[in-house]
Amino acid sequence: MTQNNYIKSYVHxxxxxVSLNGKVIYTDNDPDFKSFIKGAYxxxxxxxxxxxxxxxxSKLAFLAGDVLLNAEQLATEVEHNIALIFSNKASxxxxxxxxxxxxxxxxxxFPSPAVFVYTLPNICIGEISIKHKLYxxxxxxxxxxxxxxxxxxxxxxxxxxxxxxxxxCGWTEFDGEDNYEAFLYLVSPEGKIEHNTEEIIKLYSN
Amino acid sequence: MxxxxxxxxxxxxxxxxxxxxxxxxxxDNDPLFGDGLGLDSIDALELIVMLDKDYGIKLTDxxxxxxxxxxxxxxxxYISANRTK
Numbered sequence: 001m002t003q004n005n006y007i008k009s010y011v012h013x014x015x016x017x018v019s020l021n022g023k024v025i026y027t028d029n030d031p032d033f034k035s036f037i038k039g040a041y042x043x044x045x046x047x048x049x050x051x052x053x054x055x056x057x058s059k060l061a062f063l064a065g066d067v068l069l070n071a072e073q074l075a076t077e078v079e080h081n082i083a084l085i086f087s088n089k090a091s092x093x094x095x096x097x098x099x100x101x102x103x104x105x106x107x108x109x110f111p112s113p114a115v116f117v118y119t120l121p122n123i124c125i126g127e128i129s130i131k132h133k134l135y136x137x138x139x140x141x142x143x144x145x146x147x148x149x150x151x152x153x154x155x156x157x158x159x160x161x162x163x164x165x166x167x168x169c170g171w172t173e174f175d176g177e178d179n180y181e182a183f184l185y186l187v188s189p190e191g192k193i194e195h196n197t198e199e200i201i202k203l204y205s206n
Numbered sequence: 207m208x209x210x211x212x213x214x215x216x217x218x219x220x221x222x223x224x225x226x227x228x229x230x231x232x233x234d235n236d237p238l239f240g241d242g243l244g245l246d247s248i249d250a251l252e253l254i255v256m257l258d259k260d261y262g263i264k265l266t267d268x269x270x271x272x273x274x275x276x277x278x279x280x281x282x283x284y285i286s287a288n289r290t291k
Contacts, residue, residue: 038225049225049244051225052223052224052225053222053223053248110255110258110259111255112252112255113248113251113252113255114222114223114248114249114251114252117248
């Protein structure tokens, strides 16, 4: 029997605005990313002290994931079989540059362990998984641009093969304060928006 | 010694990104790990770098940090006795 899958909910974080299912839930005119993401953290009552230790990519992805998953009201005390498939273009380049700066001068060579641990893009997946107890398959892909077709095929495969009960997918890009964007969506057997490439692109472009 | 302890608290807050914590909230004898400030293993490594960068103290064995980073008071005493800059 063929199982129909749907996009149950989606979240955008871009242009100093956080929106959930198309509805703005936080916006800030401050052009500084640090101020914006801190304001969004407080406004969305994220309540996770480790948030402030994350790099910018993880803060962005974590906040987006947290807003979406909190709205789903997942039980916090049990594990969830929700897979994560993320993607972006710049990988962890923003943090890679910070690490590079700290090792550039041989006479002032003090690499920061706290920076170094974020020199991989998929660390942001771990941050979300730890808080929300998502113990399933996860992957992080690097593409030139948002690749809805790839995400759709992979998420469908996981659900059809019963590898996951739901799949959190999307694009989490941070390459400097002027170039950031998170778009995440939850694919599930429940929902109203059909899970296909056309709908994913439509939601992403909103 | 009081100035060093104040400096340490400021550096710990800044370098470990302890948001919404002020130096007044860190007691000289408060445990830094576990139930105290709740620092983790990455924070311990960051403190080892801080000792080297700011005070010229190189810990060759990270396990030494466990005793040295017990509290701000213990850290300040260790730095006073071993600093090279």
